[in-house]
Structures are given as structure tokens and as C-alpha cells.
Amino acid sequence: MSWPALPLEWIGHTGSINCICYSPHGSHIVTGSDDKTIRIWDAETGAVVSEALKGHIESVRSVAYSPDGQYIISGSFDKTIRIWDAETGTAVGEPLEGHTGPLMSVAYSPDGQHITSGSSDKTIRTWDAETGAAVGKPLEGHSGTVMSIAYSPDGQHIISGSSDKTIRIWDAETGAAVGKPLAGHTDWVRSVVYSPDGQHIISGSFDRTIRIWDAGTGAAVGKPLEGHTGTVMSVAYPPDGQHIISGSSDKTIRIWDAETVLQLANL
16 A cells, blocks of 8 residues: 655644544545634645634634534534534534533544534533534543544444543443443553444554554453654544554654554464
8 A cells, every 4th residue: 555745735724733634525634723723625735625714712622524524523622612514614503512621532423413522621522413412411430631532433332542541432322331441551542543343442642652452342452552752642544444544743654554463463
């Protein structure tokens, strides 16, 4: 698999870019920044698609597309979530309020019916994506900031990574904790993601390692992946599930062969 470098310099934000995501159809990229705005870009040309999306009064820390690509959600240090029309860039409804601390991560459920958020208030909240109403009670259990959240591909579970150094698995329908916290990292868990087949959970940490977990049992799979010399800020899978990609404060991106890593883990 080749990874060509694209000689594009996309200029528009006036502050650090904290989060980035592709649209489901791959034609657009959305970014959130310390300049309090969200921007939409043409993924091929790098051209700005619309005016900056403005409304947050503090840094934007997380952005995500709805599965159908019609909406964008953003979470901010201003403790709110905002919903935007992806085509027009206009705000949809009122901000979602309830968290008592800055928003660190937002995600859509795979069916697009719910929005879930993680915060420095140590809780995870779920919202009705259409009405904006809170769904159930906040999920409580972490003893530190919820740094990252993600849904399983089938939408049945939510995972969360925290500054308490653990990962938790939750039943997305009932909000109940599933099993015990996944413990092994020696520092904050900065990013979590499911593999496309839902069988594994990948986590990146301030301890500079990436860990793989069995999503069904919660057991660690093999040894930590080492190589980064700084915090692993983000981990991701391409849709084909053949690679694990990690980005770090050491200013590098690393690509790992997922099949080889799992084979070595099972030796």
C-alpha cells in the first residue's frame, strides 16, 4: 500500500488544529481549531468549501461527521456540543449542554441516531441526534478526564479512554459498564478506536505506546507497540483494517501492519 505525499498547504485557521476527520464519502475534510472555528475543505484540492463555522466561544477539541454525511458535530472547551449542516455550514438547533467540564471527544453512533461525548468532568453523555435531548444518565466510572470515545462498528458498545490510564467498555443501549476497566497503560490514554471488524480495540497513550485489546474479553493482545518517542495522540484504522496508523507529539506518523502485529501477538 502506497502513501503518497500531497504537496498541499491548507491555510485558513489562525490557531492550532486540534482535530480532523473525513466525510463518509471522502470528498471533504473537517477541522477544529484553537481559533474557536470549524472549517470544511475539499479533500482533493484543499480549497475551503464554506465560511468558517462560528459559534463556539472556546477551543474546538473534537469534530465528527454523521454517518450519512449531512451533519457535523463539534465539541469545545466551552462545555457544549454544536450540530452543523454539512452542506450550508449553518448551526442546527441549540448547543447541547449538560457537561460541567470541557468537551474532549464527540462521536456519532453508526446508525446516526445518537451523539456521544466525553468530557473533563469524567463523564460520558449521550444525546438524541434529532432532538438534542439527553438520553439516559451520564456514564460514570472514570476517575479522570475522558479523553477519547468511540463506538463499536455494530453500535452496541462505546469505549472510552481516560487520564486515569484505563479504557472502559459500555453497553451503548443501557449505559452499563461491560467487564472491568482495561488496565495496562502507565500514563493517560489519549486515543481509542475499534478495528473495522470490531474484534480489537486499539489505544494510544502518553506512555508513548500503542496497545491492542481483545474487544470481547478485554484482555491485552501481545506486547505494546513501541517506537514513538512522544505521546501517541491519535490512533486509527483505514477501512480495510490492514494497518494501524498512529500520530504522535514526536512529530511523526507511524504505520503498523495489523496482520503481522496480531500474528506476532499470538505466537
